[in-house]
Amino acid sequence: MPLTFVTGPVRSGKSRFAERLAIEHGGSVTYVATARIDPADGEWVARIAHHAARRPPHWRTIETAAPGARSLFEIATDAAAGTVLLVDSLGTWLADAMSRAFETGGEAAALDAAALEAEFARTADALAGARAHAIVVGEETGWGVVPEYASGRVFRDVLGRVQQTLAARADRAYLVVSGFAIDLSVAGRRV
Numbered sequence: 247m248p249l250t251f252v253t254g255p256v257r258s259g260k261s262r263f264a265e266r267l268a269i270e271h272g273g274s275v276t277y278v279a280t281a282r283i284d285p286a287d288g289e290w291v292a293r294i295a296h297h298a299a300r301r302p303p304h305w306r307t308i309e310t311a312a313p314g315a316r317s318l319f320e321i322a323t324d325a326a327a328g329t330v331l332l333v334d335s336l337g338t339w340l341a342d343a344m345s346r347a348f349e350t351g352g353e354a355a356a357l358d359a360a361a362l363e364a365e366f367a368r369t370a371d372a373l374a375g376a377r378a379h380a381i382v383v384g385e386e387t388g389w390g391v392v393p394e395y396a397s398g399r400v401f402r403d404v405l406g407r408v409q410q411t412l413a414a415r416a417d418r419a420y421l422v423v424s425g426f427a428i429d430l431s432v433a434g435r436r437v
Contacts, residue, residue, distance in 0.1 A: 247327070247376060247377055247378055247379045247380070248379050248380075248417040248418065249373060249374050249376070249379075249380045249382070249412075249415060249416045249417055249418075250264075250267060250379070250380070250381045250382070250416060250417065250418045250419070250420070251382050251384065251409070251412050251413045251416040251418070251419040251420070252264045252267070252381065252382070252383050252384070252419075252420045252422060252427075253383070253384040253385065253386055253409060253413070253419070253420070253421055253422070254385070254386055254420075254421055254422035254423055255385070255386050255389065255423065256385065258422045258423050258424060258425070259422050259424070259425040259426075259427075260383055260385075260420075260422040261297060261334050261335070261383055262300070263420065263422050263427050264332055264334065264381050264383045265300065265301065265332065267381050268305075268330045268332045268381055269302070271330050271379055271381075273328055273329055273330060274306070274326070274328075274329040274330070275302075275305045275306070275329070275330040275332055276305070276306045276307075276308060276321075276325065276329060276330070276331050276332070276378070277301055277305050277306065277307045277308070277332050277334065278307075278308050278310060278318065278321055278331060278332065278333040278334070279294070279297075279298075279307055279308070279309045279310070279311075279334065280309075280310045280311060280318065280333065280334065280335060280336075280338045280339035280342060281294055281309075281311060281335075281338035281341075281342070282311035282338070282341065282342045282345060283309075283311070283312075297334070305332075308321055310339065310342070311338070311342040317369075318333065318339060318369050318372075318373075319368055319369045319372045322369065322372035322373045322375075322376045322378075322380060323372045323376070325376045325377055325378035325380070326377060326378060327377035327378065328377075328378070329378040329379070330378060330379050330380075330381060331373075331376060331378040331379070331380045331381070332381045332383075333373070333380065333381070333382040333383065334383040335382075335383040335384055335385060336382065336383070336384035336385065336405060336408060336409060336412070337384065337385035337387065337405055339369075340362065340366075340401060340404060340405050340408070341401065343362055343365060343366075344356045344362065344397065344400070344401065347361070347362070356397065356400075357396055357397060357400050359400050359403060359404050362400075362404050362408075363404055363407060363408060366404075366408040366411070367411065370408070370411050370412050370415060373412065373415075374412075374415040374416075382412060382416075384405070384409045384412070385405065386409075386421075387401070387402045387405055387406070388402055388403075388405075388406045413430070414436065416431075417431070418431045419431050419434070
């Protein structure tokens, strides 16, 4: 099945665009929420609630960052043919992967870019080989200032590399900026 990658900066409209692609595809949609919820962070909880309120009520939602949750790899591998798997997003997936690595192996594990990229390579294979039409949302974080802290630099660099990996495997890739989607598959040239 096809793989579609949607990327863009914060508040660009990329999630709304990906949701529209899922609706246009028709059929059953499974929304894969990758963000780790922190009940103590009211603003973050409100952001997540805003995303959830926008989704059609008949969509199935799976959270990958909840305790005991299935991994994105497992979800992609088990997705049913003819369905849509909407993954939102790679940035929150990576943040959760770094948090899990920190919890089990400390700071060195959380900053191990090679291990994080290896985990994602396996997940990218599952998304590209899914029987469902996978639509994956990612964030462009490298357009700004170089982060002051090592964790920020590792996050930004790993996210940039894993998104290149996924975009190269995608049948379609879109950049969403200020509410406009540019089809990179047509307009872009791989470097």
